[in-house]
Amino acid sequence: MKDLTILPAIAAELPKIFEGRHLIDGVWSASVDAQTFERVSPSHGVVVSRSAKGGVRECEAAINAARRAFDTGVWSRTSGKDRATVLLRVAALIEANVDRIAVQETLESGKPITQSRGEVSGAADLWRYAASLARTMHGDSHNTLGDDMLGMVLKEPIGVVSIITPWNFPFWILSQKLPFALAAGCTVVVKPSEVTPSSTVMMGELLVEAGLPAGVCNIVLGFGAPVGSLMSTHKDVDMVTFTGSTVVGKKITQAASGTLKKVALELGGKNAQVIFPDADLEDAADAVVFGAYFNVGQCCNASSRIIVHEDIASSFVERVVALSRAVSFGDPLDPETQVGAIVTPDHNDKIDGYVKDAIAAGARLELGGHTLDVPGLGDQFYQPTILSNVSPDMPIARAEVFGPVLTVLTFRTLDEAIALTNDTSYGLSAGVWSENVHTCLEFARRAEAGTVWTNTWMDGYPELAFGGMKQSGQGREIGRYGFDEFLEVKSVVMRVGRTRAPWVKTREKSV
Numbered sequence: 001m002k003d004l005t006i007l008p009a010i011a012a013e014l015p016k017i018f019e020g021r022h023l024i025d026g027v028w029s030a031s032v033d034a035q036t037f038e039r040v041s042p043s044h045g046v047v048v049s050r051s052a053k054g055g056v057r058e059c060e061a062a063i064n065a066a067r068r069a070f071d072t073g074v075w076s077r078t079s080g081k082d083r084a085t086v087l088l089r090v091a092a093l094i095e096a097n098v099d100r101i102a103v104q105e106t107l108e109s110g111k112p113i114t115q116s117r118g119e120v121s122g123a124a125d126l127w128r129y130a131a132s133l134a135r136t137m138h139g140d141s142h143n144t145l146g147d148d149m150l151g152m153v154l155k156e157p158i159g160v161v162s163i164i165t166p167w168n169f170p171f172w173i174l175s176q177k178l179p180f181a182l183a184a185g186c187t188v189v190v191k192p193s194e195v196t197p198s199s200t201v202m203m204g205e206l207l208v209e210a211g212l213p214a215g216v217c218n219i220v221l222g223f224g225a226p227v228g229s230l231m232s233t234h235k236d237v238d239m240v241t242f243t244g245s246t247v248v249g250k251k252i253t254q255a256a257s258g259t260l261k262k263v264a265l266e267l268g269g270k271n272a273q274v275i276f277p278d279a280d281l282e283d284a285a286d287a288v289v290f291g292a293y294f295n296v297g298q299c300c301n302a303s304s305r306i307i308v309h310e311d312i313a314s315s316f317v318e319r320v321v322a323l324s325r326a327v328s329f330g331d332p333l334d335p336e337t338q339v340g341a342i343v344t345p346d347h348n349d350k351i352d353g354y355v356k357d358a359i360a361a362g363a364r365l366e367l368g369g370h371t372l373d374v375p376g377l378g379d380q381f382y383q384p385t386i387l388s389n390v391s392p393d394m395p396i397a398r399a400e401v402f403g404p405v406l407t408v409l410t411f412r413t414l415d416e417a418i419a420l421t422n423d424t425s426y427g428l429s430a431g432v433w434s435e436n437v438h439t440c441l442e443f444a445r446r447a448e449a450g451t452v453w454t455n456t457w458m459d460g461y462p463e464l465a466f467g468g469m470k471q472s473g474q475g476r477e478i479g480r481y482g483f484d485e486f487l488e489v490k491s492v493v494m495r496v497g498r499t500r501a502p503w504v505k506t507r508e509k510s511v
């Protein structure tokens with residue numbers, strides 16, 4: 001541990017415990033049975049939020065409110081201009097409240113405060129882009145069907161949408177879904193993770209302040225059972241959009257099948273960065289370290305695998321190890337910290353289990369491999385960990401570890417690199433590093449991933465769709481393709497003039 005960069009606790013005054021309530025039909029309320037649940041900060045070991053614990057009654061009330069709001073047209077039948085105006089107000093309010101929201105998210109999640117600020121402030125751009133889509137949404141017309149026919153294709157909001165979000169990027173992922181659903185004219189019920197509920201409640205406060213009509217966005221706090229389950233099965237919900245684990249995503253798909261509601265899923269990933277000998281190795285190493293440790297590695301887009309050409313593997317790993325020693329682990333409230341706490345003790349143990357099993361199976365530990373004790377904050381942290389001599393069949397090379405753990409595999413040819421990249425049940429992201437544009441293009445075309453980065457990692461924009469192939473999910477988020485997920489397509493066929501020949505031919509009666 002002495003050769004790692006560890007930042008001790010700083011003297012920071014923590015805010016008072018955040019009290020979270022449900023937002024149902026425009027009213028903030030406690031649970032009917034007055035039950036609550038608490039969140040203990042993974043980095044500071046104290047209670048940082050106390051939230052109303054929702055059940056069937058709260059969830060039913062929220063869904064009913066969303067259904068009424070949609071059916072009455074208070075939002076769904078307003079103009080794109082009016083919807084965009086509200087979304088733009090929300091974007092401005094987000095930027096005015098970055099610090100307050102970011103501190104609470106850091107305390108609940110354990111991520112560094114600089115990353116929380118970036119997540120919250122960056123989310124405003126998603127709202128602004130969604131506002132532009134609200135004003136520019138359009139269908140098609142077909143004026144070539146004949147002199148007497150006109151065809152139109154309309155796009156209409158799908159209806160009531162259940163939004164279920166995870167704990168790792170609670171504000172950002174909510175903003176990948178909510179503004180696009182609202183821009184389309186949908187009404188929603190939101191359930192944030194019980195681990196990081198408070199930033200979603202804060203979002204609700206901004207929506208109310210921005211003038212969103214009552215019932216259009218409802219928030220129910222609580223656990224997957226019964227809240228998430230009911231949101232996935234209720235007959236008055238038209239669509240479920242979920243981000244989280246592949247295991248839970250499969251359960252939601254099964255639960256939603258009873259009513260054949262639409263399901264959009266953004267699930268896990270086991271993402272590879274492939275490094276060729278002709279790459280800019282300095283830039284590649286920095287991107288590998290960023291991809292492995294950003295958000296403590298608790299990221300569906302984490303580059304938890306690197307696939308390195310065997311001619312440079314040894315020297316490249318040395319370079320990555322040296323950079324990893326310089327990454328600052330420690331107090332998430334310290335602006336200098338780059339990697340914070342693991343979200344729960346159980347998850348910390350799970351990460352450690354993967355590492356220990358890999359070492360027992362023959363992997364070589366290049367760095368880390370243990371929990372990390374940060375002075376003044378305890379041991380709910382994990383060391384930056386790098387494992388080489390990893391074989392593709394090891395669980396650590398196939399499972400989503402979701403921690404600051406990097407595995408190293410090697411290749412000889414482009415075909416072998418692509419085969420290793422695709423040798424996973426996931427298909428979220430992949431990356432390639434080479435100065436040869438032909439290598440990059442062939443890799444991008446053959447990699448089985450929803451996003452392929454070339455000579456960069458994890459750059460994203462509201463205009464570009466995000467989502468995965470295979471067991472990384474179905475459907476897309478953000479961009480115009482993500483917006484279309486919340487729309488139904490309706491064909492309208494119009495006859496111009498009374499030109500239709502009768503189908504039933506009448507006969508004159510004989511005398």
